[in-house]
Amino acid sequence: MNAVYINNASCISVQDTLNENFFDHLTPENSVQVVKAIEPNYKEFIPAAMIRRMSKTVKMSSVASHYALKEAGIEQPDAIIAGTGMGCSQDSEKFLKNVIDNQEEFLTPTYFIQSTHNTVAGQIALGLQCHAYNFTYVNTSSSLEFSFLDAMLQINDGEAENVLVGSTDEQTERTMELYCLNNTIKKSEDLPFDFLNSKTDGVIWGEGSGFFVLGKEKTESSYAQLKDIQISNRLDLDEVQNFIGDFLAKNSLTYNDIDAVILGVSGDARSDIYYTKAMGLFTSSALLYYKHLSGEFNTASSFSTFAACHILRNQKIPEVMMINSVKKDGIKNVLLYNHLLGNDHSLVLLEKV
CATH class of the missing domain: 3.40.47.10 (Thiolase/Chalcone synthase)
Incomplete structure (x- = not known):
């Protein structure tokens, strides 16, 4: 394979990673079961009428991808590839709740339409008016890695020169409850704990969105x-x-x-x-x-x-x-x-x- 470069990177996470000096202010957490992402002011990036209809993961991805493309100086990527483990789970939960509450009758399709895993890549493309290759990988914890592999193949096959690649996952109330019940998330009595010497099962659950511009050519802003x-x-x-x-x-x-x-x-x-x-x-x-x-x-x-x-x-x-x-x-x-x-x-x- 030919060289592929990460020319730009952006991340929304539990840390203030949109801040240029975030490395100096990293704060570890070991005493809560769930940690939430630090979200930007979405009104600066997304029209107010659209914000109401977007789930958290779509909003995070829209802003993270905006930052990545802006830093790269690219208006139209040659491909958009996203990875996610859970997709738009907030809208999935809302749709399933409506199914139960309305006894499977008179359902509005909005939450169902917006709950599909490829909503993120689709919304980014709509915002950019980008009609290029658009794909979503749902491979649990290797979703981003599969997205990277696809982008490398697109570049090496001459199908694209600049590819927007990212991943995103959000938390939902019901899913977090279930993760607590099956001990995926640490029990409250096991907190706080030492990450490097933990004797108990379970994790602290987070969320976030990261986007990268992969390119065929190295630029002055290339990271790696x-x-x-x-x-x-x-x-x-x-x-x-x-x-x-x-x-x-x-x-x-x-x-x-x-x-x-x-x-x-x-x-x-x-x-x-x-x-x-x-x-x-x-x-x-x-x-x-x-x-x-x-x-x-x-x-x-x-x-x-x-x-x-x-x-x-x-x-x-x-x-x-x-x-x-x-x-x-x-x-x-x-x-x-x-x-x-x-x-x-x-x-x-x-x-x-």
Whole structure:
């Protein structure tokens, strides 16, 4: 494959990531079950009449994509690709509630129409009047990674030069209740906890939206080169070393060539053992984590990708993200390893430009 560059990045998250100096104000959270995204003033970006009809995930994505395209100086991308785990779940819940409340009669179709997972990519295209390739991936925690892969193929096949790629997920009241009941979310009595030494199951749930402009050519504003991606739906613990080692070998790298590894440590004792296994492979790398800043959710890897872009550009690692004390004079190769509660493992390799 030819080189593909992340030329621009934007993120709405639990942190104030729209702020240029967000790296200096990262605030960890380990004492609540659910953390909510810091939302911008939508009226600055979306007409008031439209805001009322938009779910949170559509609004977050509209603003995040606006920032990414504006910074890139691009009015019309050659493709729009979005990834999501839960889609527009707020409208899905509203529609299902109407079905029950109205005993399946006299239903208005609005909430159903707006509840489909491809609403986000569709709304962005409508706002831009963009008639180009438009696709949505729904692959739980690897939705963003599949979107990146598609964008890389579009660029390498000559179908596109600049692709808007993003991911988004929102919280809904009923879903959070169900996640508490099945112990996906940590029990209140287990809070607060130490992310790196958690003895209990469950996570803190978050939300957010991250968008990136991938390009064929490097620009002055480029953050990183997107080197490669690998995804595995299921992975046994004893397969972690081969999963990572084979991926690095494929890219002519060794463990020592990786300057920083960003791990999706979530505080879930059942599944964090995969990250513990991976840590042992990188004895000379800076080990980082991020879900104490973003919360866990299906597309939380958008936060780590956004953070990695800034780390590569600024050549600086925030103290609050560090697991070990290894510090590098220069940061060239960054490896992102993520999964959701032990499923859908993904590796993303970024390189300094």
